[in-house]
Amino acid sequence: MRAQILTIGDEILAGDIQDTNFRELAQVFRGLGLLVTGHVTVPDQVDLIAEAVRRAASEAEIVFLTGGLGPTPDDLTRAGVAKALGVAQVRREDLVPRLEEIFRKYAPRKIPQINYTQLDLPEGAEPLINGIGTAPGFRVAHGDALVFAVPGIPREMRLMLENEILPWMKENLDLPDIETRVFRTIGLGESALVEMLEGTMDQWRGVGVAFYPQMPGVDVKLTHHGKDARRMERELDRAESDIRRILRDHIYATGTQSLAAALGEALVQRSQSLAIAESCTGGAIAAMITAVPGASRYFLEGAVTYSNQAKVRVLGVPERLLEEHGAVSEPVARAMAEGLRARSGADFALATTGIAGPGGGTEDKPVGLVHMALAHARGTEAWSHTGTGTRAMIIARTSRTALDRVRRAILAGD
Amino acid sequence: MRAQILTIGDEILAGDIQDTNFRELAQVFRGLGLLVTGHVTVPDQVDLIAEAVRRAASEAEIVFLTGGLGPTPDDLTRAGVAKALGVAQVRREDLVPRLEEIFRKYAPRKIPQINYTQLDLPEGAEPLINGIGTAPGFRVAHGDALVFAVPGIPREMRLMLENEILPWMKENLDLPDIETRVFRTIGLGESALVEMLEGTMDQWRGVGVAFYPQMPGVDVKLTHHGKDARRMERELDRAESDIRRILRDHIYATGTQSLAAALGEALVQRSQSLAIAESCTGGAIAAMITAVPGASRYFLEGAVTYSNQAKVRVLGVPERLLEEHGAVSEPVARAMAEGLRARSGADFALATTGIAGPGGGTEDKPVGLVHMALAHARGTEAWSHTGTGTRAMIIARTSRTALDRVRRAILAGD
Numbered sequence: 103m104r105a106q107i108l109t110i111g112d113e114i115l116a117g118d119i120q121d122t123n124f125r126e127l128a129q130v131f132r133g134l135g136l137l138v139t140g141h142v143t144v145p146d147q148v149d150l151i152a153e154a155v156r157r158a159a160s161e162a163e164i165v166f167l168t169g170g171l172g173p174t175p176d177d178l179t180r181a182g183v184a185k186a187l188g189v190a191q192v193r194r195e196d197l198v199p200r201l202e203e204i205f206r207k208y209a210p211r212k213i214p215q216i217n218y219t220q221l222d223l224p225e226g227a228e229p230l231i232n233g234i235g236t237a238p239g240f241r242v243a244h245g246d247a248l249v250f251a252v253p254g255i256p257r258e259m260r261l262m263l264e265n266e267i268l269p270w271m272k273e274n275l276d277l278p279d280i281e282t283r284v285f286r287t288i289g290l291g292e293s294a295l296v297e298m299l300e301g302t303m304d305q306w307r308g309v310g311v312a313f314y315p316q317m318p319g320v321d322v323k324l325t326h327h328g329k330d331a332r333r334m335e336r337e338l339d340r341a342e343s344d345i346r347r348i349l350r351d352h353i354y355a356t357g358t359q360s361l362a363a364a365l366g367e368a369l370v371q372r373s374q375s376l377a378i379a380e381s382c383t384g385g386a387i388a389a390m391i392t393a394v395p396g397a398s399r400y401f402l403e404g405a406v407t408y409s410n411q412a413k414v415r416v417l418g419v420p421e422r423l424l425e426e427h428g429a430v431s432e433p434v435a436r437a438m439a440e441g442l443r444a445r446s447g448a449d450f451a452l453a454t455t456g457i458a459g460p461g462g463g464t465e466d467k468p469v470g471l472v473h474m475a476l477a478h479a480r481g482t483e484a485w486s487h488t489g490t491g492t493r494a495m496i497i498a499r500t501s502r503t504a505l506d507r508v509r510r511a512i513l514a515g516d
Numbered sequence: 517m518r519a520q521i522l523t524i525g526d527e528i529l530a531g532d533i534q535d536t537n538f539r540e541l542a543q544v545f546r547g548l549g550l551l552v553t554g555h556v557t558v559p560d561q562v563d564l565i566a567e568a569v570r571r572a573a574s575e576a577e578i579v580f581l582t583g584g585l586g587p588t589p590d591d592l593t594r595a596g597v598a599k600a601l602g603v604a605q606v607r608r609e610d611l612v613p614r615l616e617e618i619f620r621k622y623a624p625r626k627i628p629q630i631n632y633t634q635l636d637l638p639e640g641a642e643p644l645i646n647g648i649g650t651a652p653g654f655r656v657a658h659g660d661a662l663v664f665a666v667p668g669i670p671r672e673m674r675l676m677l678e679n680e681i682l683p684w685m686k687e688n689l690d691l692p693d694i695e696t697r698v699f700r701t702i703g704l705g706e707s708a709l710v711e712m713l714e715g716t717m718d719q720w721r722g723v724g725v726a727f728y729p730q731m732p733g734v735d736v737k738l739t740h741h742g743k744d745a746r747r748m749e750r751e752l753d754r755a756e757s758d759i760r761r762i763l764r765d766h767i768y769a770t771g772t773q774s775l776a777a778a779l780g781e782a783l784v785q786r787s788q789s790l791a792i793a794e795s796c797t798g799g800a801i802a803a804m805i806t807a808v809p810g811a812s813r814y815f816l817e818g819a820v821t822y823s824n825q826a827k828v829r830v831l832g833v834p835e836r837l838l839e840e841h842g843a844v845s846e847p848v849a850r851a852m853a854e855g856l857r858a859r860s861g862a863d864f865a866l867a868t869t870g871i872a873g874p875g876g877g878t879e880d881k882p883v884g885l886v887h888m889a890l891a892h893a894r895g896t897e898a899w900s901h902t903g904t905g906t907r908a909m910i911i912a913r914t915s916r917t918a919l920d921r922v923r924r925a926i927l928a929g930d
Contacts (some may be wrong), residue, residue: 115540115552118726120533124557128531128835130928140564141557143538293587293628314527315669323532379819384806385799388820394800395874395907403826406792406802406812406818412860415832416817446826490621491648493809495671496914 103275104162105131106140108154110170111177111254114143123168123259130263133326134271135278151182153421159186159247169254170203171237173216179251180240184224187244197229197238204236219434230266231256239266278327279332285345286355286364288319295320298348306341308334315451318361318502320355323422354509361505362390362397368512369400369450376508377448378404379417379438381429382456382472386501403447417441417453430455432473432484439477451477452502452508460494472500476511481510517689518576519545520554523570524593525668526583528557537582539674544677548685549741550578558596560584573600573661577582581908583668585651587630594654598638601658605636611643611652618650646672646682652855692763693856695740695748699759700769702733703921709734712762720755722748732775732916733768745755751844768923776804776811782862782926783814790922791862792818793831793852796844796870797888800915817863821852831855831867844869844881846898849889857891864920867913870900886914890925897925 107127113119121143128138129499144154151170158165166376169178184191194293201221205213223229230239239252239262252259254485263435271277287295287436290311299322303311310325324341326334346353352447356362358439369376379399380495391397405416410429413419418441419434427433435453443451463469475482489496521541527533535557542552553576555825558568564586572579572609584593598605615635619627633652637643644653646667646671647694653676654668664681672734685691701709706727713736718727724739738755760767769778783790802818805811808810819830824843827833832855833848839846857865870886884903889896901917903910 114539115542115555116538116546117544117552118728120539125531125534126601128529130531132530138531139559141523141529143555145553203546282812291623296588296630297628306875311592312527314532316533324623342758380799383803384811384815385794385802385818385820386806388799389803392820392872393911394823394910397798398822398876402823403830404818404822405822406799406806406820406831408806408818409816412817415859417818437808443626458806492671494807495648497803497807 103134103164103277104139105136105164105166106162107138107157108151108158108165108167109143109254110146110167110182111143112176114169115145120175123254123256126256126260127168127263129168130268131164131166131281135280135372136269146176146178146197148178148181148302151178151442152185153242155183155186155249158194159244159249162246164498165244165247165249166178167249167251168259171220171239171251171253173214173220173236176254180222183227183242183251186249187224187226187242189372192225194221194223194229194238195220196343198321200238201236202230204232204234206233209235224250228456230262233265239367241267241270279328279329279331279334281338282336283324283342284357284359285324285342285349285394286316286319286359287322287349287352288354288361288502290320290349291351292320295322295349297347302348304343306337306344306494309338310339312343312382317498318506319352322349325346351510351513354506360390360394361509363394365505365512366391366394366397366400367507368509372512373513374449375400375402375447377402377446377451379442379444379451379453380404381405381408381413381438381454382458383454383497383501384408384458385506386497387452387454387504389434390505391499402446405442410482413438416462418445428467430457430471432475432486435473435475436477439475443477450508450511452504453477454504456496456500460493466497470496474500474504474507476507477512478515480515483507517550517578518553519578519580520556520572521549521552521667522572522577522579522581523555524565524581524596526560526590528583529559537668537670540670540674541580541582541601541677544682545578545580547674547694547739548682549694560590560592561632562592562595562599565592566599569597569600569658569663573658573663576909577661578665579644579658579661581665582673585634585653585665585667587628587634588844590784594636594638594796596639597656597663597665600663601638601656601754603638603639606639607632608635608643608652609616611635613763614645614652615650618646619647627761639904644676647679648672655681655684674876678796680805689723692741693743693745693748695752696876697756697765699738699756699763700730700733700761700768700773701773702768702775702916703737703766704734706734707889709736709763710755716758716762717755719922720751720758722751723755725755731912732920733766738765757826764804764850764928765927768920774804774808775916775923777808777921779919779926780805780808780811780814782923786926788863788926789814789816791816791856791860793856793865793867794818794820795827795852795868795913796823796872797868797911797918798822798872800916801866801868804915804919816860819856823824827852832859842881844887846887846889849887850891850896850898853889853891854896863892864922864925866918867891868918870910870914871886872910874907884910886910887915888918892925892929894929899923
C-alpha cells in the first residue's frame, strides 16, 4: 500500500523551519508496511494544495498532509482538500465544545473568531481529535484514496498519529509484516561493499538490501516484507550469515548502536578500561566516548594536551622527544599513549597528535598528518595517516579511525 | 526567478536519513533572491525522476536536484535527467583524471569499475567539480529552465554550491541585489527577541527581519533587497544600531562566526589563555574550542576527568572534598577549576561536573544537575543548573552555556 506525504507551508519552502515531520512520518509508515512513494512541500495556496492532493491521490492509496490547519488566513489545507474533492467546507458545530475546552485549559480567554475557522472541515470528513491544540485534523475519502490532514506542530501531529490514526490504520488497512536488520560497517566504501556482496546477494530470496553511508561508515540494511513470519526469518538468517561471513570485523555493530557504544560494550564485557590523550582531535574522541550512557564504567579520563607543556606535565612525555622529533611524530604519540596508560592505569590508552589545519603545515609535516598510538598489555601500536579536507573533516576522520582501531585491538586481545 | 528543489533518494523517503539539504538550499536561494516554489522528494526510479524534472522545469526557471549521483545501480539522477531531456548519457573521459586524483587522495586503491559510471553525464551537461568526492555534479539547460544536480552528501553539496554554483549564478542570472546582516544571539528565546525588538523594527524602512533558532541561540537576520546600494547600507546601519543597543551582550557574534570562535577571538585580542576540566561534558567543550582554527594560540589543555582518581591526580582536587560533597558539587567544581588554573597557568580555567544521565541520578542530585566553575584572575565564579532532556541535550546545553559564561567573563575583565 503506497503513501504520499504532503508538507504544507511557505515557512518550510523559505527554509525558516526544518521539516522534521516528514522523516518521522516516513519512519512510522515504513514500520507499518506502507511504502512512501513521494513527498512534496507545497506553498500556502489553495489551488496548489488541491492540485497536489489530486495528484498524490492518483498515485497512492494514502495521502497524508501536515500543516496549514492553523487559524490564520494563510492556513489553507482545509480549503485545498475541499477543493480537490469538489466539496464545500462545513462548520463543525459539534467540535465547538472541544475548542472551548482547549482554550479553557491552555489559554483562558475569549476565543478569537478566527479560531472557529479551524472547524470548517471538508464536507464528509471525519474529524481527528487534537488533545493539545485548537486544530482538529481530519480523514476523508477521495476516490480510492484516503486523505489524512494533521497539524504541522510536531507534538500535535505525533499525538494525533499515536492516539487516532495509527490505531485506525492497523484496524482498517490491510498491512503486511515487515522485518529489517541493519549491519553497520566501517573501513569499506559503498562501492567496495557492493563488490564484495555482489553475486551473493543475488541469491537471497525476498530480501531487499540497501547501503546507507552513515558516519563512521556504511550501513547495510536488509528488509523483508511478507505474511509468512517463519519464512521471512529463515531468509533473513541466511542473508545475515552471508553478510557476517563476508564482511567479518568490518561490522562494528547492528541496529542503531554507535561505534563508541560498540567499543564500550566490548570493554564492559572484558572489564577493561580506556583513557585517551588527544592533541589534534582536541577532545572530539573523548566526546564521542562519553556521549554513550554509562561510559563511566570503562572510560577513566581524557587529556586534551594541546600545548607542549601539557604533554610533558600531564602525560610525562620527555621534553627531549618533543625537541628531537616535534610534537607531531610517532615517538611523541607513543610516549603520550604509554605515559597516559601508566598514570591512569587504563587497559587501553589511545593518543593522537597531528596537524588539523588549515594552518601549521610544513613540507615535512603537511596539514592532515596525524600520528596515533595505542598502548595496551600486549605493547604499543603506532600508525599514521595524512587526511585531507577541512579541519573538521580531518578531526572527524581521525576520531573514527582511531576508535575503530581501539575496537579492533580490544577484539584482538581475546 | 522561481526555483524548485528535488531531493532524490529512497533512503529519504524511507525516513532513514533526515533531508537537511533542502532547508539549507532554501535558505541560500532565498538569500540570492530566488523564490522557492516547490520541493519534491523522489524515489530512485528513472521514470519518476524524469517526470519530476519535467514538471519542475515547467513551473520554475531553476530546477535543483540533490542526491542520486553515487556509483551504485540505485543512483539514477544522471539517467533521470537525461531521460527528461531526451538525450543520451555520455562517459566524460575528460573527468577521469579528476576521479583518479580523488581516489589517490582519499582511497588509494584500484578504482572500482562502477565508479566510472559517475562520469556518465547527460549529453550537453556542464560538469561541476566535486573537490572531495567522486561524483561530479552538472548543470544543463532544459527548455527555458536550468537544471542543476549535486551530490546528496551535505558537505559535498555545500562545497559545490559555494565553489561552483553560487559564483556562476551571481554572474549569469539576473538576481536582485540583496544585503544581509546576521546577529547571533544567546540567552534569549525567539519570542523574547520579538518582544524586545517590537515597535523598533516596525520603523526600519525596507529592512526585513527574520529569527532563526540556531544553536547555541537565535540568529537575527536583516535583509534588504534593492538597487540603491547606498540607501540599503544606510537603512541597514540604522537597524543594526538599534539591534546592538537593545540586545547588547546577548549578541555573541555576527555573520557565521561560532560562539567558540568569538570566544577565541576575545582571548587572542587580550593575549589570554584558557584551560578546561570536564567531567559530565566529557570533552565536548574542548572539542568545540579546538574545532576553531588557530585554537592553539589560546587553548592550553583540557582534562576530561571522568573518574574520581583522575580528578585528584590530574587536577589536584582534595579527596576530602569528593568524600564530603560528592563529585557533583560546587566545592568540587571550584577545586577542579582552581586546580587546573594553577597547574596549567591558564588565565581562565573552566570546570564542569554533573549527571548527564540517563542513569546516575538521585533525589538530591537529579539527572541533569550540573555544577560549573570558572577560575580567573578576579576569583572563581560558580553556578549550576538542572537541565532536562536526553544525555546529548544535557551535554550540549551545558557546553554552550559554559562557553557563553567564559565569553562574558573575558569581556567583564576589561
